[in-house]
Amino acid sequence: MKHAWILSWLLLVTGSVLATTIVVKPGPDALRKAISSARPGDTLAVQPGLYREHSLQVDQRLTILGNGMPVIDAEYKYPGFLITADSVTIQGLQIQHTGRSSISDIAGVRVSNAGYVTLRNNKVLDCTYGIYLQNAQHCQVEGNTVHSGIKNEINGGNGIHAWKCDALQISSNNISGHRDGIYFEFVTNSGIENNLSSTNQRYGLHFMFSHHDTYTKNIFRENGAGVAVMYTREVTMTDNTFIQNWGDASYGLLLKEITDSHITHNRFIKNTIAIHMEGTTRVSVQRNLFQDNGWALRVMASSSGSQFTGNNFIGNSFDVATNGTLMLNEFHRNYWDKYDGYDLNRDQVGDVPHYPVSVYAVISEKIPSAMILYRSFLTSIMEQVEKVMPSIIPDQLKDDQPFMKKLEL
């Protein structure tokens, strides 16, 4: 038994010693030959240059390192890499120009049924799908630049696409010009950190059925429709920035059927609708900044049990809009710049409650055409009258302890 242990240990040591570094230089089918001739554990050092190669299947444990950004070009016809083995690393490559197809999803790098794959500091340019993870576990996607220049959302694919994965770590990537920047479906226990997702045709981040995920310090900027989060429970979103998602049908953050989640310390600046909530349950929205949005919050009456605490509402056209009189969510101790109450005992908390839903928000929610009277003199008179004698606005929706001063977040 003891001998067997030593033997296996020796084999392991010699095995790792035997792992060699293969230098790959540009030439016809150079990469493909190198990959097929390599043994598990080998490192391919890819020298700078242009490699017109495609459909490269990595089916054993390899480390592929690019020196000085070698370019792998799929000539607008084929897919790039297909990784089907565990523990593969691809680093420092520029993968570009995959084909487009309406039958199959062609990707720059596709990871299929594998685990512990690392994709680091690559550039994936003009690919239908940038990085495509299917049934992958414990993978790291880090520091990649994924860019495409599609004109509409029908022709394009997603920047980083993950389907049926677990424990992914997506960090410090820069994704732009795709259909959805980051797309998650059935991805659990994963983290998305420090990414910049901008100018995508549809959503900066789009995820469904992806439970127990954490989103931190990401920036979602100028995406066609912002960020959409659906049918998921236990999501944590902290320190993200949703900025300039400004268009006819654009949301900073769209929440649909979200349960037991936390939205903390994010910044929502200049979005048409900062947060739209529909059918959500027990979502806590705390210490966020809502600034210069069209609508800061649109909380549909189908949402319940949510807490809105300690947020700053500054310079929004409408702070809160809702579509019913029933309100099962609570607003506490927020700062509203539209609050005009008083604070006699000087405890920094207003003495009269604040009703954040303006009468015009109610009217335009009921009848969208009434928006044609937006900013007319009549509507400002109605606001004033309603403040003195509330009759149209939902009286359950109020903040009993509004702060007098902007909160330090």
Place this chain on the structure above:
Amino acid sequence: MKTIIKYVLIDLLKNRTILIYTLVLAVLTISVTGMSDNMSKGMLSLLNITLLFVPIISILFATIYFFNSAEFTELLLAQPIRRKSMLLASYTGIATALGLAYLAGVGVTVCILYNSLAAIALVVGGVLLTLIFSALALLIFVVFKDKTRGIGAAIITALFFTLLFDGLLLAFIYSFSDYPIDEPLLAFISLNPVDLARILVLLQLDAAVMMGYSGALFKKFMGSATGSIYTAVCMLCWMVIPLILAVRVFRKKDI
């Protein structure tokens, strides 16, 4: 005709009310632009000021001026001058004076500070409103004999367009909300020059997105170049039609 315009204009430019009007507009503009930190908000406040003050002041001042100079008009008409050119000359004089006041008070500051399409739309809208409400004042002058009644009519007209019309429109929207009313609404909006001016400016601002969000038609039509031209043409009609009516009535009026 030129001589009459010149005399009216010189008389008006020396007028204290016009000077105060210019000054108030200038002070409001400078304080608003100084206080608001971003352009969109400053423009919105200026838009509110324009939509509220310009119609009321233009129509009231012009009505009072026309009635006050009724004797001067009578005297001139004793000379061999056509009634039409007499009336249009005094309209041109007063509209120019008020228009210049608006340009000096709001236009200059806005165009220097926010050199943008929205600023141009605001200035164009404000000037057009001045022209329209002076024309309405002329119509009021020729229709009513009595100064008190004329001023009453002027106040009611201004209030109708700035406030009452929108109220009626809102009532209409409320009662017919189950029907597709977007297109009728566009037609109704054309019936109010103040709303036209508001939409002309709003659609050049960031806030246009909010109108587009719920009423795509407004944005699609009004936001396009065709829409802007349509709005401007509608407003010009609002100036020309009262003028034609005023000339017609005045031609047969017993002075």
